[in-house]
Amino acid sequence: MLGWELPPHNSGGLGVACFNMAKALARQGAEIDFVVPYLAQHPDVDFMRILSATSLDPIHRYGGGSYASMQIDAKIIPGLDTKPLSIRDVQKRYCQYVRKYLKTHKPDVVHAHDWLTYEAGILAKKQHHTPLVAHVHATEYDRAGMHTGNPLIHEVEQEGLMLADRIIAVSESTKRIIHQKYHIPLNKIEVVYNSLDENYEKSDYHFDTSLYNYVTSLKKSGYTIVSTVGRFTIQKGLPYFMQAAKLALAKNPRLIFIFAGDGEERNQLINLSAEYGIAKNVIFTGFVRGQKLRDIYSLSDIFVMSSVSEPFGLTALEAAHHGDALILTNQSGVSEIIWSALKYDFWDTKKLADEILAIANNPALSHTLKNHIQKEYHQISWTKVAKKCLRVYNNTINYKRGN
Numbered sequence: 001m002l003g004w005e006l007p008p009h010n011s012g013g014l015g016v017a018c019f020n021m022a023k024a025l026a027r028q029g030a031e032i033d034f035v036v037p038y039l040a041q042h043p044d045v046d047f048m049r050i051l052s053a054t055s056l057d058p059i060h061r062y063g064g065g066s067y068a069s070m071q072i073d074a075k076i077i078p079g080l081d082t083k084p085l086s087i088r089d090v091q092k093r094y095c096q097y098v099r100k101y102l103k104t105h106k107p108d109v110v111h112a113h114d115w116l117t118y119e120a121g122i123l124a125k126k127q128h129h130t131p132l133v134a135h136v137h138a139t140e141y142d143r144a145g146m147h148t149g150n151p152l153i154h155e156v157e158q159e160g161l162m163l164a165d166r167i168i169a170v171s172e173s174t175k176r177i178i179h180q181k182y183h184i185p186l187n188k189i190e191v192v193y194n195s196l197d198e199n200y201e202k203s204d205y206h207f208d209t210s211l212y213n214y215v216t217s218l219k220k221s222g223y224t225i226v227s228t229v230g231r232f233t234i235q236k237g238l239p240y241f242m243q244a245a246k247l248a249l250a251k252n253p254r255l256i257f258i259f260a261g262d263g264e265e266r267n268q269l270i271n272l273s274a275e276y277g278i279a280k281n282v283i284f285t286g287f288v289r290g291q292k293l294r295d296i297y298s299l300s301d302i303f304v305m306s307s308v309s310e311p312f313g314l315t316a317l318e319a320a321h322h323g324d325a326l327i328l329t330n331q332s333g334v335s336e337i338i339w340s341a342l343k344y345d346f347w348d349t350k351k352l353a354d355e356i357l358a359i360a361n362n363p364a365l366s367h368t369l370k371n372h373i374q375k376e377y378h379q380i381s382w383t384k385v386a387k388k389c390l391r392v393y394n395n396t397i398n399y400k401r402g403n
Contacts, residue, residue: 007042232264300322
């Protein structure tokens with residue numbers, strides 16, 4: 001398995017999905033060597049071997065994230081000068097490691113996650129005839145908010161998807177993008193939805209009210225808490241969400257909006273909240289993980305996913321786990337499996353505002369939505385994901401052998 005991050009060294013949902021998928025596969029009997037492009041400890045991993053392709057620090061520590069930036073600062077890496085090291089340089093070292101690994105190991109299948117590892121997967125297929133499964137968590141069209149994006153990344157994605165023996169997409173909408181934008185036959189693509197860690201139960205979680213005393217006090221006095229979590233990028237549609245917040249607050253001032261995360265749109269969003277005159281009702285937490293993140297979900301009454309293009313949207317399942325009512329864009333993959341969420345098109349700020357107000361002003365509606373979402377959420381499991389992945393592996397191997 002070729003990946004770019006794993007918890008606790010992840011900058012987003014990709015690492016979380018890879019972690020839980022691999023864990024579920026191991027429970028089904030798979031033996032996994034997981035290659036990452038950095039050197040670090042993973043104390044919670046005892047179900048697979050983690051192989052470090054370089055001696056770099058985890059990429060997310062350099063700022064900007066491994067998906068937003070084509071450069072990282074190499075100055076703290078022992079033995080290197082202060083010249084910036086590009087993501088392409090890291091990918092080159094990653095491929096060199098995989099080439100060396102394949103001289104002494106013969107895996108049954110190579111499972112490559114997103115464009116960052118496709119070239120290493122192609123190397124395995126071309127030089128060692130190893131069956132290649134390409135897993136698409138997001139395309140460059142998604143990351144660029146359905147604009148063209150980076151042509152270099154498109155080129156890598158195109159080659160990886162064309163040469164892969166089989167493709168796994170995280171939603172039907174992602175499958176359509178792969179077919180329409182990259183001209184891949186539909187029968188080559190299998191949809192396998194993500195899930196949430198089955199062992200992550202509420203009984204293991206203790207809410208710490210001291211972390212968000214101000215928000216807790218507002219909630220107790222009758223405010224409705226509306227949250228969103230993710231990277232502040234064009235893909236997430238957050239300026240539209242801020243505009244909807246303005247419209248909703250004009251009719252109900254007892255709303256608090258929490259923007260949890262960070263990214264290149266941070267200053268723009270802060271300025272928008274001031275420009276709209278709603279800054280006192282908007283809280284920016286910065287990047288959070290662990291208990292601080294779970295506390296946000298627990299405090300929230302409503303969780304909004306405002307993405308322009310969201311291949312899946314694992315944060316919606318995390319919010320569902322903590323009992324939030326969900327409002328999702330029709331452009332999100334998770335909306336395909338959570339039917340009881342309210343939905344809208346990302347540009348329709350009036351409809352989003354109306355849906356926020358409907359839930360905030362109608363306790364019976366809020367209660368019904370939360371109950372139905374819980375029932376749907378509990379039908380999803382990583383065990384089902386693992387079994388589907390194993391079927392894809394076996395079919396790919398058998399096809400390559402001519403069986």
